[in-house]
Every structure is written in structure tokens, then in C-alpha cells.
Amino acid sequence: MSYHNPLTPPRKSATFDDATLAEIRRAAATGIYDIRGAGTKRKVPHFDDLLFLGASISRYPLEGYREKCDTTVTLGTRFAKKPITLKTPITIAGMSFGALSGNAKEALGRGATLAGTSTTTGDGGMTDEERGHSQTLVYQYLPSRYGMNPVDLRRADAIEVVVGQGAKPGGGGMLLGQKISDRVANMRNLPKGIDQRSACRHPDWTGPDDLEIKILELREITDWEKPIYVKVGGARPYYDTALAVKAGADVVVLDGMQGGTAATQDVFIENVGMPTLACIRPAVQALQDLGMHRKVQLIISGGVRSGADVAKAMALGADAVAIGTAALVAIGDNDPKWEDEYRKLGTTAGAYDDWHEGKDPAGITTQDPELAARLDPVLAGRRLANYLKVMTLEAQTIARACGKNHLHNLEPEDLCALTMEAAAMAQVPLAGTSWYPGKSGF
Amino acid sequence: MPTFDLSNTPLRELNSALHGLAAGANDTEFEVINPRGSHAVAVGIDSPVKVAVHGSVGYYCAGMNDGGTVTVHGSAGPGVAENMMSGAVFIDGDASQYAGATGRGGLLVIKGNAASRCGISMKGIDIVVHGSIGHMSAFMGQSGHLVVLGDAGDALGDSIYEAKLFVRGAVKSLGSDCIEKEMRPEHLEKLAELLAKAGVTDVKPEEFKRYGSARKLYNFNIDNADAY
Numbered sequence: 001m002s003y004h005n006p007l008t009p010p011r012k013s014a015t016f017d018d019a020t021l022a023e024i025r026r027a028a029a030t031g032i033y034d035i036r037g038a039g040t041k042r043k044v045p046h047f048d049d050l051l052f053l054g055a056s057i058s059r060y061p062l063e064g065y066r067e068k069c070d071t072t073v074t075l076g077t078r079f080a081k082k083p084i085t086l087k088t089p090i091t092i093a094g095m096s097f098g099a100l101s102g103n104a105k106e107a108l109g110r111g112a113t114l115a116g117t118s119t120t121t122g123d124g125g126m127t128d129e130e131r132g133h134s135q136t137l138v139y140q141y142l143p144s145r146y147g148m149n150p151v152d153l154r155r156a157d158a159i160e161v162v163v164g165q166g167a168k169p170g171g172g173g174m175l176l177g178q179k180i181s182d183r184v185a186n187m188r189n190l191p192k193g194i195d196q197r198s199a200c201r202h203p204d205w206t207g208p209d210d211l212e213i214k215i216l217e218l219r220e221i222t223d224w225e226k227p228i229y230v231k232v233g234g235a236r237p238y239y240d241t242a243l244a245v246k247a248g249a250d251v252v253v254l255d256g257m258q259g260g261t262a263a264t265q266d267v268f269i270e271n272v273g274m275p276t277l278a279c280i281r282p283a284v285q286a287l288q289d290l291g292m293h294r295k296v297q298l299i300i301s302g303g304v305r306s307g308a309d310v311a312k313a314m315a316l317g318a319d320a321v322a323i324g325t326a327a328l329v330a331i332g333d334n335d336p337k338w339e340d341e342y343r344k345l346g347t348t349a350g351a352y353d354d355w356h357e358g359k360d361p362a363g364i365t366t367q368d369p370e371l372a373a374r375l376d377p378v379l380a381g382r383r384l385a386n387y388l389k390v391m392t393l394e395a396q397t398i399a400r401a402c403g404k405n406h407l408h409n410l411e412p413e414d415l416c417a418l419t420m421e422a423a424a425m426a427q428v429p430l431a432g433t434s435w436y437p438g439k440s441g442f
Numbered sequence: 443m444p445t446f447d448l449s450n451t452p453l454r455e456l457n458s459a460l461h462g463l464a465a466g467a468n469d470t471e472f473e474v475i476n477p478r479g480s481h482a483v484a485v486g487i488d489s490p491v492k493v494a495v496h497g498s499v500g501y502y503c504a505g506m507n508d509g510g511t512v513t514v515h516g517s518a519g520p521g522v523a524e525n526m527m528s529g530a531v532f533i534d535g536d537a538s539q540y541a542g543a544t545g546r547g548g549l550l551v552i553k554g555n556a557a558s559r560c561g562i563s564m565k566g567i568d569i570v571v572h573g574s575i576g577h578m579s580a581f582m583g584q585s586g587h588l589v590v591l592g593d594a595g596d597a598l599g600d601s602i603y604e605a606k607l608f609v610r611g612a613v614k615s616l617g618s619d620c621i622e623k624e625m626r627p628e629h630l631e632k633l634a635e636l637l638a639k640a641g642v643t644d645v646k647p648e649e650f651k652r653y654g655s656a657r658k659l660y661n662f663n664i665d666n667a668d669a670y
Contacts, residue, residue: 149525189566194661197582199563203543203562204540213501223458224454
């Protein structure tokens with residue numbers, strides 16, 4: 001009788017998993033860190049970890065399609081002479097011409113306008129196409145000040161002072177040379193083909209006291225007409241919100257780490273900033289502590305995908321939300337119909353994130369005229385409008401089920417959490433209990 | 443000439459009067475007295491008006507000026523003439539940080555000294571400083587000219603793009619990718635023009651040295667990572 005030692009099956013390390021090993025090899029081979037677009041890909045506690053309770057004996061619901069459930073939101077009621085009113089609280093986040101093609105920017109403007117909401121410029125200035133096709137356009141005031149001028153400031157409907165974004169709180173940007181066409185170069189006052197660094201700090205102010213004076217200047221230049229937003233990444237939401245209010249903001253835009261970017265280091269996207277879910281309650285608390293909740297509006301962004309996400313953000317106290325990545329998907333980003341071309345680029349539909357390289361098969365994150373021509377801005381705009389309307393209907397469906405005649409009437413009491421983490425972050429009870437971590441039981 | 447006394451007139455009245463003047467308006471010259479360090483004085487000018495400010499101003503005086511001529515008979519706080527599009531701004535005294543930040547056009551003349559980050563991220567503005575400038579000036583300067591009759595502080599022209607820097611005195615140190623460059627005839631000609639516009643009569647262009655980009659950091663290369 002022979003005896004065989006049983007083989008030890010091969011076992012891969014949890015610490016050194018395949019993706020980690022591949023990244024070490026890639027870094028060793030190329031000598032450059034990985035740059036990509038989009039937001040975090042790691043799994044973080046999110047809106048999926050919350051559920052609505054719906055109506056019951058103590059709460060009665062509203063009739064679907066019959067009883068009114070209002071979705072309008074007015075932004076900029078604190079100081080602006082001309083606040084903006086949107087039909088749906090789902091806005092389009094800032095994305096630059098440069099990062100996106102002219103056709104893609106036009107599609108976002110068309111879609112937002114059809115759905116009765118706003119769109120936002122990005123780091124690179126305002127184009128005539130997006131101004132022309134956007135009924136309500138928010139003009140970003142960024143550290144780089146690319147394309148910044150008083151004429152566009154005055155023809156905007158609101159101004160968004162960008163301090164940070166969720167994908168990279170504390171980081172600037174880089175538009176690599178391959179996306180710098182003549183037009184992009186001209187708008188940014190730089191030579192064609194060189195990398196364009198977007199600064200991480202504003203050139204002429206630091207800290208909340210300076211910001212207050214900067215906002216005063218912008219209001220004086222625009223004769224106090226425009227709502228002024230302050231956008232921050234999800235880092236210290238309680239203090240950032242309080243300081244933005246102190247500095248005179250009409251609206252605070254808070255972007256969690258699932259929020260996308262056109263291009264940043266993967267290490268930054270995956271390791272800096274907080275999940276959107278963890279940002280909302282501290283920000284709302286700051287507004288409530290200052291007596292400014294609903295007076296200074298709060299826009300939440302970073303991983304909003306559905307009407308359920310919208311309703312959950314609003315139940316936690318937001319006045320509106322913004323979408324970026326989801327809007328790009330709606331107009332055609334990462335569509336499986338381009339699978340053959342994604343394969344040629346070494347990726348697959350759903351995973352394509354090399355937005356900085358300008359080779360987007362869908363014609364969205366590119367300045368290549370042939371690729372950009374693949375996107376029909378009218379059709380893509382229609383798709384975005386459809387998607388925005390579906391999300392709005394979904395949010396209304398949930399709000400009615402909770403007995404609310406306005407999305408703003410949703411409240412934390414309408415929610416429960418599926419996980420301890422989500423219960424702690426959203427400060428709503430773990431499902432089936434009346435407790436969440438951090439809440440005293442006594 | 444309309445006069446705005448900022449000791450008893452809201453800032454709003456001044457800036458409002460300077461915006462959207464009808465073509466052929468009679469009053470195109472304005473006087474501001476008692477500014478007392480007010481912020482955002484004469485911002486957003488959008489026509490060729492003349493504004494004389496008697497006293498010192500706070501932050502962002504003449505911000506985003508587009509075509510106006512603003513003269514401050516005093517000193518200016520941070521961000522004077524920030525993002526200027528066109529026109530001219532003259533400061534009799536000193537200027538604080540970020541003078542002419544991100545300016546796209548026009549002329550900024552500072553008869554005293556300018557503090558740190560003068561001409562930061564400049565995008566086409568011409569700046570002439572009769573005195574000296576502080577550290578990190580012309581940081582990430584994209585285009586335009588910065589002329590300094592005195593000295594420059596540390597890290598002049600750090601990460602500079604295509605802005606042209608002319609310094610007559612000593613430069614304490616140059617920033618990343620900023621080098622001394624050859625002064626060619628076209629530079630001497632431009633310098634003479636800027637000195638004349640700035641009211642400098644007793645200084646020759648030949649007394650300056652020119653600094654600009656080595657263009658080594660224009661496209662990312664991992665081997666340059668230690669340059670920062």
C-alpha cells in the first residue's frame with residue numbers, strides 16, 4: 001500500500017490579491033502611478049444600505065399618479081436677487097469642456113433643460129454650446145480660473161465656488177496633453193499639447209475669512225443677482241458646511257468619494273475622502289445648529305444613481321442632489337455596444353475609466369473630432385431627460401408611499417438601516433431596532 | 443465727477459454705478475474717498491471709465507476690471523486687479539499678496555513693492571512693479587509679462603508656463619522649471635514699451651535679466667518627480 005501526502009492546494013493571499021499584484025507589476029514596469037477617471041470603485045456604505053419604512057397605521061400614504069407630490073426646489077434664497085427654481089431636485093454636476101467633448105456638453109445641457117433642471121460648467125470655462133442649450137447654467141469658479149471672465153460670470157444663472165470634489169478632496173487636476181486641442185488650449189491660455197495642471201488651491205484666497213471676501217467680490221461684480229454655491233469634497237462636512245455658511249454661501253454642494261473626476265491618481269480616488277452617506281448628516285447638523293437648514297440649500301452628490309438614492313439623500317436632509325457619472329452613462333458612456341472597441345483598449349464596457357486618454361469609443365470623454373461625432377447631442381440629451389424623469393418619478397413614488405406631498409418632507413424617521421455602518425453614518429435605526437451606533441440607549 | 447464717500451455710502455452704490463453704463467454716458471470719471479481699506483472697491487468694471495481712489499483699499503480692488511482705469515492713491519490689499527481682462531490699474535503705494543492673480547490682459551502698475559505670489563497664475567496681464575516682489579511670484583504663470591525694477595523673493599516663476607519675467611535686481615531663488623533666458627531684441631522692445639506705459643523714465647531695458655520656462659515639466663515624466 002502506497003501513501004501519498006495530500007497536496008496543499010494553492011492559496012492566494014487576501015492581502016496580495018490579484019489586483020494588488022497586477023498593480024505592483026504595472027508600477028514596476030511603467031514608473032508612473034495609475035491615473036484614471038470616475039470615483040471610488042471600492043465598496044463603501046451607501047444608500048443601498050438604507051430602506052424606507054413606508055406608510056402604516058400611524059402614517060397614511062398618498063395616491064400614486066393622483067395626489068400631488070411636489071419636486072420643485074428653489075436654490076439661492078438667502079442672498080441672491082435671482083434665485084433659481086428647478087422642476088426636479090436632480091441637477092447635473094460640473095464637468096468641463098476639455099474633459100468632455102462639445103457634443104457631450106451640449107447633450108447634458110439639452111437633457112437638463114428638457115427635464116427642468118440645471119447643468120454646470122467645469123474647469124475650462126463656459127462654451128457657447130452649453131450656454132445656448134442650458135436653460136439654467138451654473139458657472140464654476142475654480143482654482144485654475146481657466147476660461148474665467150466677467151462676461152460669462154454675468155451670463156451664468158448661478159456661480160459655484162469650487163473648493164474641492166469628492167473624488168479628490170485636497171487635489172487639483174491634470175488634463176493631459178493628448179486632450180488639449182486648439183480650442184481647449186485657447187480657452188485655457190496655454191500651448192497646445194502640454195499637460196494642463198488645475199491648481200488645488202485658489203490663487204487669491206485661503207481660509208474662510210478670505211472666502212467671505214471673495215464671495216463679496218463675486219456678488220458685487222454680478223450685482224448680487226446670482227446664487228453663489230460653495231462646493232466641497234467629503235472631508236470634514238460639519239465644519240466645511242458651517243464655514244461655507246459663515247462665508248456667505250447661498251448653497252452648499254457636498255460631494256462624497258463616489259463622485260467622479262475626469263482624471264486623478266487612483267491612490268487619491270480610493271484613499272482620500274469619505275463616503276457620501278457619511279457626509280450628509282454632519283452637514284445637515286451644521287445647518288441646523290446655525291438655524292440655516294432650508295435657508296442655505298444643501299446639494300449632495302457622489303454615487304446618486306436612482307430615484308431611491310435621491311429620496312434617501314433628501315430624507316437625510318438634502319435639498320437637492322447632483323449626478324455626474326450617472327448622467328454620462330445615460331448619454332452613452334461605457335455602453336456595451338462599443339464592446340469590441342473597449343476590448344481593443346484593454347478594458348470592457350462598465351470598466352472603462354481611462355477618460356483622461358481621450359480615446360473614448362462613446363465619444364464623450366474625448367476631443368477627437370471623429371470620436372466626438374459619434375455622440376448625437378439631440379438623442380443623447382433626450383436619453384438624459386428620460387433618465388432624469390424616471391429618477392424623479394421613482395423618488396415621488398417613494399415619497400408618496402411615505403405620505404409626503406413634497407420630496408422635502410421626507411425625513412430620517414422614514415428610514416431604517418441594513419447594516420451597523422450605515423446606521424451609524426446615517427444616524428437612522430438599524431432595521432428592527434430603535435437604536436443606531438452612537439445613540440445612547442439610556 | 444461723481445464722488446463716493448465710502449465712510450457714509452454703501453459699497454453697493456459705487457459698484458452699481460460703475461456697471462453697465464449706457465453708451466455715451468456723461469459721467470465716466472469717478473472719485474472714491476475714505477475707502478478705509480474697503481474690500482471689492484471698483485470691481486467688475488465693464489467700460490472705459492476712470493476711477494480715482496483716494497486712500498488705501500482692502501482685498502480685490504479693481505477685480506475683473508475690463509476696460510477701466512483705476513488709480514489707487516494709497517496701498518492695496520490682497521488680489522488687486524485679480525483676473526483683469528483689459529484696462530489699467532495703478533497703485534501709488536504697496537500691494538499685498540496675489541497682485542494681478544490670473545489676470546488675462548491690461549496693465550497693473552505698482553509703484554511700491556508687491557508681496558508674495560505677485561502675478562500668480564497670470565494669463566496675459568502685464569505687471570510692472572517699481573519696487574520688489576515677494577516669494578512664489580508668477581507661480582504657474584501662463585502668459586503675459588512681469589517686470590520688476592527691484593528684487594524678487596524665493597522661488598520666482600515656480601512651475602511657470604509661458605509668462606515672461608524681467609527682473610532688474612537680485613532674484614533670491616528660481617522655482618521649479620524657471621531659468622534665466624536670453625534677452626533678445628523683441629524682449630528689449632517689449633520691455634521698453636512696458637516701462638514707458640508704467641511711467642518709468644530713468645531705467646533702461648538692458649538693466650534687466652529675463653526669466654522663463656525651461657519647459658521640462660510640460661509633459662509628465664516620472665523622472666522629474668523630484669523637481670517638486
